[in-house]
Amino acid sequence: MSLQKISDLVLQAENGLKAIEKLHQAGEVGLVVCDLEMPFMNGFQFLKAIRKNANFSNIPIIILTSRDSEKHRSLALELSATAYLTKPYNEQELLNAIVNIANQKSTLSI
16 A cells, blocks of 8 residues: 555655654654664664654654564564554555544644
8 A cells, every 4th residue: 555545745765764864854744654674774773763852752653564473563562663563464454553543643744
């Protein structure tokens, strides 16, 4: 599924370092969907970096990954991931997670 189906305000980055750079450039971001397996900065490192930054610490982060072990899930949630979904994923499950997060916020920009 393309996130552009639900918002035309989607930023994409090929790795965690680029994602942090884009977050700095973008201003307000309402939600991040992130994989655990990325070059240069994996998803766990990305979560740690985001949660340390006061400007980004409250951004909801959905982890979408092929890593389906309880160890990976537990660590991601311990690092304050908002939701954890595994690939192959059900499109409706991802949409439901996004809608649930959006309902908890007054505005949503993806």
